[in-house]
Amino acid sequence: MSKINSRIPEGPIADKWTNHKNNMKLVAPNNRPKIDVIVVGTGLAGGAAAASLGEMGYNVKAFCFQDSPRRAHSIAAQGGINAAKNYQNDGDSVYRLFYDTIKGGDYRAREANVHRLAEVSGNIIDQCVAQGVPFAREYGGLLDNRSFGGTQVQRTFYAAGQTGQQLLLGAYSALSRQVGLGRVKMYHRHEMMDLVVVDSKARGIIARNLVTGEIERHSAHAVIIASGGYGNVYFLSTNAMGSNVSAAWKVHKRGALFANPCFVQIHPTCIPVHGTNQSKLTLMSESLRNSGRIWVPKKKEDAEAIRSGNLKPTQIPEEERDYFLERRYPAFGNLVPRDVASRAAKERCDAGFGIEANDTNEGVYLDFASEIKSKGRQAAFAKGEHSPSEERILELGKKWIEEKYGNLFQMYQKITDENPYETPMKIYPAVHYTMGGVWVDYNLQSTIEGCFVAGEANFSDHGANRLGASALMQGLADGYFVLPYTVSDYLANEIRTGKISTDSPEFDAAENDVKESINRFLNNKGTKSVDYFHKRLGLIMWNKVGMGRNEKGLNEAIEKIRSLKEEFYKDVFVPGSADELNPELEKALRVADFLELGQLMAVDALQRNESCGGHFREEYQDSEGETLRDDENFKYAAAWEYAGGEATEAKLHKEELKYEFIKIAARNYK
Amino acid sequence: MASKFINITLKIWRQKNNKAKGSLETYKLDNVSTDSSFLEMLDQLNEQLINEQNEPVSFDHDCREGICGMCSLYINGRAHGPDTGTTTCQLHMRMFNDGDTIYVEPWRSAAFPIVKDLVVDRSSFDRIQQAGGFVSVNTSGRTMDANAIPVPKANADKAFEAAACIGCGACVATCKNGSAMLFVGAKVSQYALLPQGKVEAKDRVLNMVRQMDEEGFGNCTNTGACEVECPKGISIENIARMNREFLKASLTSEK
Numbered sequence: 039m040s041k042i043n044s045r046i047p048e049g050p051i052a053d054k055w056t057n058h059k060n061n062m063k064l065v066a067p068n069n070r071p072k073i074d075v076i077v078v079g080t081g082l083a084g085g086a087a088a089a090s091l092g093e094m095g096y097n098v099k100a101f102c103f104q105d106s107p108r109r110a111h112s113i114a115a116q117g118g119i120n121a122a123k124n125y126q127n128d129g130d131s132v133y134r135l136f137y138d139t140i141k142g143g144d145y146r147a148r149e150a151n152v153h154r155l156a157e158v159s160g161n162i163i164d165q166c167v168a169q170g171v172p173f174a175r176e177y178g179g180l181l182d183n184r185s186f187g188g189t190q191v192q193r194t195f196y197a198a199g200q201t202g203q204q205l206l207l208g209a210y211s212a213l214s215r216q217v218g219l220g221r222v223k224m225y226h227r228h229e230m231m232d233l234v235v236v237d238s239k240a241r242g243i244i245a246r247n248l249v250t251g252e253i254e255r256h257s258a259h260a261v262i263i264a265s266g267g268y269g270n271v272y273f274l275s276t277n278a279m280g281s282n283v284s285a286a287w288k289v290h291k292r293g294a295l296f297a298n299p300c301f302v303q304i305h306p307t308c309i310p311v312h313g314t315n316q317s318k319l320t321l322m323s324e325s326l327r328n329s330g331r332i333w334v335p336k337k338k339e340d341a342e343a344i345r346s347g348n349l350k351p352t353q354i355p356e357e358e359r360d361y362f363l364e365r366r367y368p369a370f371g372n373l374v375p376r377d378v379a380s381r382a383a384k385e386r387c388d389a390g391f392g393i394e395a396n397d398t399n400e401g402v403y404l405d406f407a408s409e410i411k412s413k414g415r416q417a418a419f420a421k422g423e424h425s426p427s428e429e430r431i432l433e434l435g436k437k438w439i440e441e442k443y444g445n446l447f448q449m450y451q452k453i454t455d456e457n458p459y460e461t462p463m464k465i466y467p468a469v470h471y472t473m474g475g476v477w478v479d480y481n482l483q484s485t486i487e488g489c490f491v492a493g494e495a496n497f498s499d500h501g502a503n504r505l506g507a508s509a510l511m512q513g514l515a516d517g518y519f520v521l522p523y524t525v526s527d528y529l530a531n532e533i534r535t536g537k538i539s540t541d542s543p544e545f546d547a548a549e550n551d552v553k554e555s556i557n558r559f560l561n562n563k564g565t566k567s568v569d570y571f572h573k574r575l576g577l578i579m580w581n582k583v584g585m586g587r588n589e590k591g592l593n594e595a596i597e598k599i600r601s602l603k604e605e606f607y608k609d610v611f612v613p614g615s616a617d618e619l620n621p622e623l624e625k626a627l628r629v630a631d632f633l634e635l636g637q638l639m640a641v642d643a644l645q646r647n648e649s650c651g652g653h654f655r656e657e658y659q660d661s662e663g664e665t666l667r668d669d670e671n672f673k674y675a676a677a678w679e680y681a682g683g684e685a686t687e688a689k690l691h692k693e694e695l696k697y698e699f700i701k702i703a704a705r706n707y708k
Numbered sequence: 709m710a711s712k713f714i715n716i717t718l719k720i721w722r723q724k725n726n727k728a729k730g731s732l733e734t735y736k737l738d739n740v741s742t743d744s745s746f747l748e749m750l751d752q753l754n755e756q757l758i759n760e761q762n763e764p765v766s767f768d769h770d771c772r773e774g775i776c777g778m779c780s781l782y783i784n785g786r787a788h789g790p791d792t793g794t795t796t797c798q799l800h801m802r803m804f805n806d807g808d809t810i811y812v813e814p815w816r817s818a819a820f821p822i823v824k825d826l827v828v829d830r831s832s833f834d835r836i837q838q839a840g841g842f843v844s845v846n847t848s849g850r851t852m853d854a855n856a857i858p859v860p861k862a863n864a865d866k867a868f869e870a871a872a873c874i875g876c877g878a879c880v881a882t883c884k885n886g887s888a889m890l891f892v893g894a895k896v897s898q899y900a901l902l903p904q905g906k907v908e909a910k911d912r913v914l915n916m917v918r919q920m921d922e923e924g925f926g927n928c929t930n931t932g933a934c935e936v937e938c939p940k941g942i943s944i945e946n947i948a949r950m951n952r953e954f955l956k957a958s959l960t961s962e963k
Contacts, residue, residue, distance in 0.1 A: 090847045105768060106834050108875055109776040125855060161849030168851035170843045170904045172868035179858025197868055203775055204871060211842035218838035226831065249823055278770040312743045313711065315752055318772045445872075449774060452791075452798045453745075518847045567758040569751070613763045618725065619824045621766055622758070 041295060042677060042693045045479040046150045051699040052132075055154045058480075059523055063530035070095035073529050074538070076243055076258040078230045078285050080107030082202075082510060083493025084264030085209035086517025087525075092216030094522060096529075099256055100213065100222055101245060103229045103280055103624075108210045111266055111278040112513060115202025116323035116446065117186065118194035119510040121159040126183050130191040132156045137700060139508060142188040142375050143473070143501020144651035144667060145702050146301070146675070148695060150480055151498045158519045159511055163195055165518060171208040173197050184328050186506035188375035188707070194507045199323050199446040205510055209517070228254075229624065230285045231552040233261060233292045233489065236544045240489035244548045248624065251617035253549055255540035259532040260488045260525055263289055264517065267472035267494035269302070271632045271639065272584075273576025275469035276308060276321040282628040283635050286476050286495045294484035295677035295691060297497035298474035299635065300643035303504055303652050304585050305470030306332075306379035307463075309453055310394045310401040319468040320453055322404070323446055324506040327372045329409040329439065330463070332383070333359045334391040334402050345395045351403055351462050362386055366662075370707040377503045377652045378707060380467035384585050385663060387466070394464055405462035410435035467585060471509060473500040473652065474642075477677040477693070481524035482516060490525055492516035497675065502651025556616050559626045564611040568625040571606045572632070575599065579636050587643050588656045595640040596686060603633045603683075637685035638678060645690065648672045669702060711743040714806040718753065720765055721813045722825055730822070732811070742802040746789060747772060747779065749801055750812075766825040772797040774939065777874030780881070781826060782813040787878035787937040795876060795939040815881035819888070819924045830877050832923040833891060840915035841895045843904050857903050867901040870894040872940045879934035879942075885926030890934040892920050893946035900953050910957035917954055 047058040065073065073096050077088040080102040088100040102110060122135040135156040140147055163181070167173065173195050174182040183192040197204040216222040227248040234242040234257070242257035265285035269275035290296045307322045335341045336358050343349035362382055364371045374382075386392070387400045394401025414435025418426035426434070436459050440447065450458050476484050476491040478498055483490050493513040500508065582595035606629070614620040649658040649665035650672070658666040674692040681687040715738045723730030737753050744752070747769050754764035770778040774795040781796045783789035789799040804810065812826065820828040845851060871894070879890035896913050899905025905912070928947055935944045 086847065093846050104770055104776070104778060105830060106875065108834075108837075109770055109778045111771060111776070114771045114773055114775050123854070158849065163854045164851050165845075165847060165849045167854040168843065168845045168904055170867075170899050170902050172864055172871050172898065172902065173854075174868075175859055175861045175864040177861050179860055179864075180855045197871075200775065200872060203874075204868070207871065211837065212847055214834065214837040215842040215844060217834075218840075224834070226834070276773075278776060279772060280770050313741050315741060315744050315748050317745070317748050317751055320773050448793065449798065452774075452794060452800065455800070455802060519849055522847075565759075567755055569755065611758060611761065613758060613761070619766055619827060622764060 041485050041679065042691050043479060044148065044693055045481060046148070047480065051149060051153045054150050055157055062523055062527040065526050065530050065533060067095055069533045071097060073097065073532055074099065074258040075260050075262065075525065076256055077101070077262045077264060078243065079110065079264035079266060079495070080213065081110035081112035081264060081266060081493060082206060082209055082513030083517040084262065085110065085206065085213045086514050087262055087264060087492060087521045088222050089209060089212035089216050090518055090522045091525065092221035094526070095221065098216070098222040099225060099258065101225045101228045101230055103248060104226065106226055107213055107224060108207060110206060111281050112510070113203045113206045114278065115510055116199040116321060117325035118184065118196035118201045118507040119162065119205060120186065120193050120507040121163045121195060121511065122156055122193060123160050123163060125181060126192040128191045130193050134191065135159060135193065138189050139499070139505055140501070140700050141705055142503055142505035144503055144665070144705050145501065145669070145673070145697065146298070146650055146695065147499055147501030149697060149699055154520070155499055155512060155515050158515045161519060162511060162514045166205060166208050169208040169211060171197070171204050173204070184325055185373060187324055187327065187373045187379065188370070188505045194325070196325065199325065199443055202510060205514065209514070230265070230288065232288050232548045234544050234548045235292050235486060236542060239487045241538050242540060242545065244552050246552070249619050251615070251620065253552055255545050255549060257538035257540045259529055259535060259538065260490065262490045262492060262521060262525065263476065263495050264492045265495050267475065268632070268635055269469045269472055271575065271636050272469040272579045273572050274311065274316065274319050274580070276305065276319050279318060282631070284628050284631045286491065287631040287635060289476055289484060289486065289489055289491070291680050292486060293680070294486045294489060295477040295679055296475070296638065297477035297675045297677040298642065299639040299678070300583070300646060300653050301473035301502050301651060302469060303376055303471040303473060304380045304467045305376055306383055306467050307404060307465045308468035308470070309450065310464055310466040311396055320449065321468070321470060322450060322463060322465055323443070324376065326404060326443060326446065329442070330372065330404040330406050331361055331408060332363050332372055332379070332402055332404055333361045334386045334393060336360045338390050341391045341393055344393045345399060347395070351393070360391070367707045374707045375503055375505060380585060381654060381663070383467055394466065401464045401466045403462040404465045406439060406458065407462070410439060413438040471504055473497065473502060473504055477675065481527065482520055483524065483528065488528060490521060492521055502653055555627065555630070556623065559610065559612040559623060560616055562610055562612065564609040566609050566611060568610060568612065568622055568629050571602065571610060572625070572629045574602055575629070575633060575636055578602070579639070583636070583640050583643055586654055586656050589644065592640045592644040596637055599633060599637045599640070606630070606633060634683055634685065638688060641685045641688065642676055642678065645676065646672055711741050713739045713741055714801065714804065716740055716804060716807070717809040719809060719811045720826070722765070723822055725824055726821055740801050742800070744801045745772065745797055746783070746799040746801065747797050766827050768827050769797055774798040775874060777876040780815050780828065780876060780878070782815065782881060784811050787882040788939050792936070793939060793941055795874070815877055817880045817886040819886060820877060820880065832925070833875050833877065833888070835923060836888070836892060836916055836919045837895065839919035840912040843899065844908060859902060863901045867898045870897040870901070870942065870946050873942050874940055876939065878937045878939060880925065882933045882937040883926065884931065884933070885929060887928045888920050888925040889928040889947045889950065890938060890942055890944065892916050893950035894942050896950040896953055897946040900949060909953060910961050913950060913953040913957050914961060
């Protein structure tokens with residue numbers, strides 16, 4: 039049997055999920071307490087899955103490396119969550135959301151999965167409201183919406199610039215309820231170190247208690263990985279410091295295929311880099327592009343004058359500004375998808391129009407002046423003031439902005455020491471999200487039986503580029519509405535299995551492997567910190583496997599990472615011991631996996647001789663700098679099989695993508 | 709924004725583990741960019757310690773954008789340091805001057821035992837949440853349409869402001885009584901203000917308060933320090949609302 043079987047149900051696209059659910063096996067309520075399920079990660083996907091499976095009556099063990107499940111990085115999502123509710127009556131539908139997501143992903147996502155996502159999107163909003171998630175509302179008491187990139191409707195639900203926080207706290211409350219009821223056992227400050235496979239089925243994990251250092255064995259009838267994305271392979275990204283690929287990578291090393299690792303989302307609106315000691319990059323939500331206009335000066339000398347501090351952006355008159363997104367993409371303007379916006383910003387900066395006074399001059403403006411004026415005028419009229427003064431308009435306009443984006447503006451000011459109500463924000467693209475991940479079938483099961491992968495950790499729904507406000511949607515859809523069905527279908531065959539022993543050669547071997555790798559680092563007589571190597575890996579990745587890629591650079595990246603890996607194992611210094619809280623040891627174990635992954639990303643980018651979504655191969659572009667996709671040869675998901683630490687040896691499996699319900703076309707936002 | 713570099717002296721609490729005795733240790737750190745965040749400054753110190761083959765300082769942190777609530781630190785006698793409305797990860801070194809001596813201590817509270825150095829155990833907050841910080845609705849997605857019950861915007865906005873709590877524990881750390889009433893009050897208020905939370909309002913407040921007391925948090929004496937130090941500006945109005953809810957529930961609960 040081929041390793042790839044996507045198990046897409048038969049039938050018309052709109053009926054697949056319903057029919058599939060009707061045909062799945064069930065586990066009776068009295069059998070569920072006999073079955074153990076492990077969930078790794080407590081973000082939107084993992085937290086929702088653990089809560090839902092606990093409610094159903096399974097014995098759930100949930101793991102997170104943070105001090106509380108509420109800290110998972112889903113919490114940092116800002117702008118919103120999409121749902122095809124059509125509350126705004128602007129022509130939205132399940133089909134439109136499905137279509138926009140497939141097109142947004144540049145025709146590299148699986149139709150059936152995306153349609154299911156659009157189908158359940160409305161339930162997510164219903165569920166969250168029932169849980170007490172305080173979404174933004176209009177004066178009539180109904181839910182408010184806004185627009186996001188790559189769409190022409192208003193389908194994004196939000197809670198100021200803290201939507202991820204509110205949704206995660208909703209899932210956390212559901213999870214907390216199950217913990218309180220004793221149906222979920224929570225293991226915080228625990229990190230998954232390996233997957234245990236017995237008779238080719240996932241049967242448990244090895245975890246490390248990060249406080250005591252104890253290595254623990256946990257068995258289960260199914261293991262769900264919901265450990266997030268791998269953006270931190272670039273060192274600098276908008277991910278949390280602890281976000282890592284290790285859980286997903288361990289599963290990959292045990293036999294699960296890893297798909298489309300080169301599909302990385304570089305988000306256009308982040309605060310530019312300030313210096314070499316910087317530890318992370320901060321996102322300014324895409325929702326700001328509803329209100330902000332992106333520009334650079336038309337004249338290079340103006341850009342230079344700004345960088346040298348001799349000119350202020352507010353002194354540049356309207357006609358001397360280049361609103362380059364509005365110029366190049368009039369139909370979508372500032373709300374083009376992220377990959378398109380990022381490339382356009384890079385193009386202007388590469389051409390010498392960047393405005394940031396840092397080493398690379400990389401930065402463009404995101405300007406709210408027009409919006410402040412127009413919303414201020416509207417607000418004045420709404421208050422019955424029909425000839426408001428300029429000051430009154432500015433006052434009301436700023437108030438409107440504060441209500442919509444207050445926390446983002448405050449965050450920007452804290453970091454940059456500049457007031458974005460008075461002067462435009464400076465922004466530049468940064469690594470944000472990874473579309474690639476563990477390959478899963480329609481049931482979200484990996485190529486290891488009983489090992490399911492959800493949320494950002496899998497590859498399935500966003501193709502080569504994710505649309506804004508779709509990550510939260512996918513995380514909750516997978517956790518609340520997909521896994522409870524598909525995992526039960528799998529577990530129906532496990533009701534006679536009985537408790538799985540952790541006293542087996544497979545658990546012994548996995549535990550030994552973990553202990554060996556820990557001892558190897560602690561006994562290494564190196565001289566350099568883990569961060570020293572991680573930063574170097576990040577630079578290689580950003581420069582050669584970043585926004586623009588080419589054959590020569592990718593080959594160089596593969597070589598450079600190979601020698602960096604050797605140097606890392608020879609010269610890394612990890613202080614402390616194994617039996618205590620040891621953050622340096624945690625980092626070393628994670629960076630070891632990033633080094634292998636980084637190389638595979640370059641290998642994957644090298645084989646994909648086309649440009650699509652976030653993957654821009656400089657060799658494949660048209661005369662206007664737009665991506666040239668090659669559907670004839672690359673309309674597939676690239677799923678890699680692990681073959682030892684050298685990514686160049688990894689074996690490629692192809693899942694051909696079939697577009698039966700959407701006509702595949704050039705992606706055009708002009 | 710002109711960045712400059714400053715030299716500082718750090719007095720940092722070091723404690724091997726929960727059982728060990730801790731003490732303040734002194735470190736000199738040069739060439740700290742004023743554009744760095746406070747935690748990036750600590751990264752720089754740790755890099756220096758590692759290069760000298762010494763053990764780095766453990767501290768909690770994750771998102772570094774002020775939302776996950778994992779970072780903590782008592783800096784120069786203030787929770788999250790000298791800036792207001794800011795978590796430690798968003799505190800920047802431009803708040804400090806060349807030659808400054810900066811004291812860095814962990815949260816100190818009976819209900820937050822020290823794990824190591826600057827890291828404390830805040831799982832008591834999780835247990836309070838588990839006692840009642842939820843609406844008992846199953847995650848079927850089959851509830852009712854999200855717009856079936858209109859919620860007055862003012863209530864929705866207030867619920868959101870309460871729900872903005874990041875659970876960092878600064879309120880407890882800064883309170884002379886070690887009270888968690890701002891944290892609990894915010895959660896109780898979020899649900900009390902929304903129709904979805906009203907059904908279980910009585911049980912919720914009674915259960916959460918009982919758990920709060922069991923965890924060893926102190927009582928509120930209205931000093932208002934929590935509100936001043938809260939990085940998210942959670943109002944003590946929420947404590948008043950919780951007290952009203954608690955009184956109402958105590959008098960009318962049928963349990």
